[in-house]
Amino acid sequence: MSNITRRNFIKVISSSVAVAGLAGFHEIGLGSSSGRVVVVGGGYGGATAAKYLRLIDPNIHVTLIEKNAQYVSCPMSNEVISGVRDINSLKVSYSTLGTRYGINVVQAQVTEIDPVKKNVRTANGQDFQYDRLIVSPGIDFRWNAIDGYDRNAVEIMPHAWRAGPQTLLLRHQLEAMKDGGVVIIVAPPGPFKCPPGPYERASLIAYYLKQHKPRSKILILDYKDKFSKQALFEQGWAQHYPGMITWIAGSMDGHVNRVAPYNMKVFTDFEEYKGDVINVIPPQQAGEIARRTGLADKSGWCPVNQKTFESKLYKEVHVIGDASIAGKMPKSAYAANSQGKVCAAAVAALINGKVVEEPSYINTCYSLVTPKHGISVAAVYELNDKGRIVEIEEAGDPSPIEASPWQREMEARYAHSFLINIMSDTFG
Template identity: 45%
Template sequence: MKLNRRHFLGTGIAASALLTAPTVWGQAKPKVVVIGGGAGGATAARYLAKDSDGAIEVTLVEANPIYTTCFFSNLYLGGFYEFEKLQHGYDKLTGAGVTVINDMATGVDRAARTVTLAGGQVLPFDRLILSPGIDFRDGSVPGWSLDAAEIMPHAYKAGPQTQLLKKQVEEMPEGGVFAMIAPPNPYRCPPGPYERISMVAHILKSKNPTAKIIIADPKEKFSKQALFEDGWNRHYAGMVEWIGPDFGGGKVEVRPEAMEVVIDGEVTKVACCNVIPGQKAGKIAEIAGVTDDSVWAPVHPDSMKSKADENVWVLGDSSAQGDMPKSGFSANSQAKVAAMAIRGELTGSKTFPAKYSNTCWSLIAPDDGVKVGASYEPTPEKIASVESFISEVGEDAALRKATYEESLGWYAGITADMFG
């Protein structure tokens, strides 16, 4: 089914009409605090405020007053999307009844049910939603740390890092080498690094056609691999070299000051290096004590409720939920399930069995878009994929163009669904 902005929003509006909660009179409003204003947190806050019809007091804590989406940031790198279009404010959420606080959450007392902010404010809650995205695992790439990110950017939290990486690519000397250190599983947006390679190759093909791209990858395979490799061969022949673990892709060291990458002992001088480290749940999830040895936060598949605390929900990238990828679409889908479950607990409104969905689009070259996705349902063990689809190698140009245009409609739809 083709997605567009009207369909994406219409689905949410229809669900809202069915699920509007009764107003609770004669008692203090229950309080929900949401930490993280991205695809999971903003969506959950908006749906809770909207569908409870003011019966729930919703507070969203987000450090950045302007949110820059990581999804679609690769298209900015490739010159297909303006940076400003990735940026979104919270004014419409405020107008919809959500209290937005631009501050950093630094503490969670689950026993007292309070959140402490960097500015000293303490927020009480009846229910807490954590949707802080990712943080990086220290030491996952020898030689690299956040201190080196201004030399070898990660650009996996969108914003100034994304702009820096684009600048570095565009300023590469003729014939220079672009290197990417790809992350181990699991990580945010599985197709993301390889779409990024496509966008970098697109820039270099026009501005620096003798440049080379190498990918050092610790994984034996990656999302949409056949589609990407076919696209690289068709559009950027001879430019892209993927080095998997069998050829040393998992034995990597970087030397930022010297601008060198060492792959299985072999030193390569590079002009630009994008290091995407191993990842973990956002720090506040660890502070709250809802992560486990996997460094992610286990949740109940039917609601996204934390397995560590019945009053806490964890959404999006930070959660360990099963088969769903760590994508913006997934977080948005999970947020609606969580908002419905929380609203049901706090106001007695009707709830329905959880269903989830996801699609990940990727642009390989102008008008050459591909996608992968699935529908999901909760089982006792995990959120499980029940039906999936993926683009095929060899599709005609008209279908690939339509797939790309579909992704544009999805971006307009999901950002409206998140921010109003």
């Protein structure tokens, strides 16, 4: 096959799906049911766990319950905000998980989990019995943490921390902003989803502003005194956007405790700031269903056995992804994907009465300073003898601070391919 036109290309893909689907599917089969697993939440954690469960043990019956018809990837959604990416490229349907892997995909809102009766109930009244449950609800915001930032405020000061309409809202606000405007980003305290995300966002907004509204400024008001890949971001900002981005640390009065949406103002202890576009990324906690079920502790996150991700509060319920307390692992797509696999292997072993394997985890996290300037942080994790997920010392580290433009470009290219692969590994 030499030149592949778009049209032919899609044809090829479609036919390959058909062939591959058949080839793979018959072997998976539904088999005799050796166990029922329900997965709540079809993000990077839940969808991965569902898929790998079926790959590891095709006899396990897996139901994936997700309220949305399709998933929109948060990784790379900052490119949508900067205008270099169509949001459709971040959307993926759940159909392949059903057709190729034999997962029972149910689109519904889970309203109740009964960990004693081992039942999951959805808004439309359906009940799903399980032998083991995997909960992957992602994050929720702490709505009371910032005075004035409520469910109405998000329409004026978008969080854009779940990809979708919020992402587009922030994009539209930037498009509508006058040259010379001020963009405020309120960065949350840890732990929160996607630690380098606010700073990548600042970078990619700057990328847009530099080309279209070069007199504009970006102000990051942070709860924290340091942030992920800080040296690399600050180096990139100085290189590409000199004077455009100002970061105010928490201890330098960066801590926002009140917002006034209708005045487009945010307030710290001593200052008030007026912005033309204000992006508030609020403090976070485990997804609502996990908290309501009693899977979270007073920290707002879910304590788990870090080898199996089984909840420390309820037996036979596993919590993975952003909602879980997973030792040193950050709350990222890659971490959730990696945990999904570890959890799937553990659940399969437990259902079959086998010994749970020694786990292995990775996190890789790419950020873009420009669409051609990528930086990353990576880590390999193991379980220590206290049952805690720890980084393997020899591995890891962020990208080196001294690197050529070509090295940064390579990382940007890898970042884009990483997105495709993690989407394919999770949903395809």
